[in-house]
Amino acid sequence: MKLPTTGKPHEELLAEMRAQQGDDADWHSGKIWSLVYFAGDDVAEVLKEAYTTFLYTNGLSVAAFKSLRKFESEVIAMTAELLGSSEAVGNMTSGGTESILMAIKTARDMARDQRPGLTEPEMVLPVTAHPAFEKGAHYFGVKPVHIPVRDDFRADVEAAKAAITDNTVLIVGSALCYPYGTIDPIPELAALAQERGIGCHVDACVGGFLLPFLARLGYKLPPWDFSVPGVTSISADLHKYGYAARGSSTVLYRSKEIRRYQFFTYADWPGGLYGSPTMAGSRPGGAIAAAWAVLNYLGEDGYLRLARTVMDTARKLIDGINAIDGLHVIGEPDASIFSFTADAVDIYAVADAMDTRGWQLDRQQMPPKLHLVVTPAHEKIVGTFLADLEWATQSVATDGPTPGGRAAMYGMLGSLPDRGAVEKVIMDFMDRATEPKQEDPMAGLPGRTDGGSVKS
Numbered sequence: 001m002k003l004p005t006t007g008k009p010h011e012e013l014l015a016e017m018r019a020q021q022g023d024d025a026d027w028h029s030g031k032i033w034s035l036v037y038f039a040g041d042d043v044a045e046v047l048k049e050a051y052t053t054f055l056y057t058n059g060l061s062v063a064a065f066k067s068l069r070k071f072e073s074e075v076i077a078m079t080a081e082l083l084g085s086s087e088a089v090g091n092m093t094s095g096g097t098e099s100i101l102m103a104i105k106t107a108r109d110m111a112r113d114q115r116p117g118l119t120e121p122e123m124v125l126p127v128t129a130h131p132a133f134e135k136g137a138h139y140f141g142v143k144p145v146h147i148p149v150r151d152d153f154r155a156d157v158e159a160a161k162a163a164i165t166d167n168t169v170l171i172v173g174s175a176l177c178y179p180y181g182t183i184d185p186i187p188e189l190a191a192l193a194q195e196r197g198i199g200c201h202v203d204a205c206v207g208g209f210l211l212p213f214l215a216r217l218g219y220k221l222p223p224w225d226f227s228v229p230g231v232t233s234i235s236a237d238l239h240k241y242g243y244a245a246r247g248s249s250t251v252l253y254r255s256k257e258i259r260r261y262q263f264f265t266y267a268d269w270p271g272g273l274y275g276s277p278t279m280a281g282s283r284p285g286g287a288i289a290a291a292w293a294v295l296n297y298l299g300e301d302g303y304l305r306l307a308r309t310v311m312d313t314a315r316k317l318i319d320g321i322n323a324i325d326g327l328h329v330i331g332e333p334d335a336s337i338f339s340f341t342a343d344a345v346d347i348y349a350v351a352d353a354m355d356t357r358g359w360q361l362d363r364q365q366m367p368p369k370l371h372l373v374v375t376p377a378h379e380k381i382v383g384t385f386l387a388d389l390e391w392a393t394q395s396v397a398t399d400g401p402t403p404g405g406r407a408a409m410y411g412m413l414g415s416l417p418d419r420g421a422v423e424k425v426i427m428d429f430m431d432r433a434t435e436p437k438q439e440d441p442m443a444g445l446p447g448r449t450d451g452g453s454v455k456s
């Protein structure tokens with residue numbers, strides 16, 4: 001495979017690319033349960049036009065692109081207000097992972113500044129925290145110290161207290177945590193952080209643009225945002241329940257003093273004075289513009305309407321799953337993401353049976369479970385999904401697992417004591433994922449693909 005000697009015509013190319021989409025996950029009709037947050041064709045049109053109008057712009061220089069400066073600062077101001085503070089400051093990033101990386105770096109650098117003897121910074125986080133924290137710990141030389149969750153799948157505060165040392169720079173909680181859709185006890189975690197003068201990050205990547213509207217709709221939720229004393233930073237993804245274009249998230253800090261530890265500056269480059277607020281250098285203006293557009297297009301009433309749809313749909317799915325003989329939802333999710341498992345049959349075999357009807361369910365582990373992120377796209381498929389799920393559960397009980405399914409492999413990979421060996425399997429997958437001539441990118445593989453990485 002090499003660059004074609006001569007270019008191809010526009011129409012021919014696009015036809016070829018559209019044909020490729022035939023093998024992609026069918027997100028438009030709600031067949032997948034993560035990765036895509038689709039709020040309708042009207043929102044899609046707004047995003048497309050906003051994105052392409054600013055296609056060539058670069059958020060690296062908000063001096064050159066004053067439009068982007070306006071959009072980003074207004075997106076952050078609107079987000080701050082939603083997250084319980086009119087004082088909070090922040091930046092847009094490319095996604096939840098970058099937001100979390102920035103929060104870890106910021107907490108580490110602030111602690112280093114305030115405690116010059118600190119050489120081995122640590123971060124206390126529940127086992128349910130997103131892997132982006134492990135990634136950040138790895139990149140920034142911060143030791144992750146894991147704490148368990150209680151029987152209700154929320155962080156164990158006593159364990160957090162016991163895990164804090166003189167080296168701790170950050171305590172992490174999630175609102176919502178991805179595996180179970182629960183909100184960690186943020187006031188208690190933040191109080192521990194405040195007593196010691198260290199950071200407390202709330203990962204609201206998936207909850208940040210949903211929970212504020214649930215509160216307005218009257219749902220009873222525990223406090224989790226900047227209204228909680230001691231919370232120093234929050235990540236909230238625009239490209240999840242903000243319904244913005246992929247590649248947009250926010251990271252916010254309680255004060256400007258804290259955020260300055262996020263920034264990078266370099267004054268000695270022959271190429272000029274350099275300053276960059278986040279990990280990225282060049283930043284896609286299209287993503288910034290599209291985020292500003294969707295916030296203004298939907299407005300509070302639009303987000304309230306979508307939040308109601310999502311919650312009503314989640315309720316029907318939760319009740320429907322619990323009503324299927326042999327299945328149950330795990331714990332008590334605080335919003336619209338949750339997991340479920342089977343009492344007597346292999347839940348991964350149920351997922352394989354669902355595959356045969358075109359559904360793509362995310363397999364989770366520890367314990368084996370399937371996971372749903374409910375979006376507006378799922379409103380219309382509740383009935384067929386539940387009917388197929390009942391069929392799948394019964395068919396596994398009577399006929400056993402689907403021949404050629406992946407249940408045995410998932411079971412093995414989830415329970416193998418040697419996690420290093422499992423990580424090697426994931427490495428091999430990522431190696432294969434960029435080979436141009438590959439028959440089945442999923443061959444021999446544990447998880448669904450998520451931008452080239454593996455979710456298991």
Ligand SMILES: *Cc1c(COP(=O)(O)O)cnc(C)c1O
Nearest residue numbers: 095096097130176178203205206
């Ligand atoms: C999605 C998610 C992230 C990571 O976000 P990306 O945009 O995929 O990088 C972090 N935390 C939680 C709770 C999430 O749901």
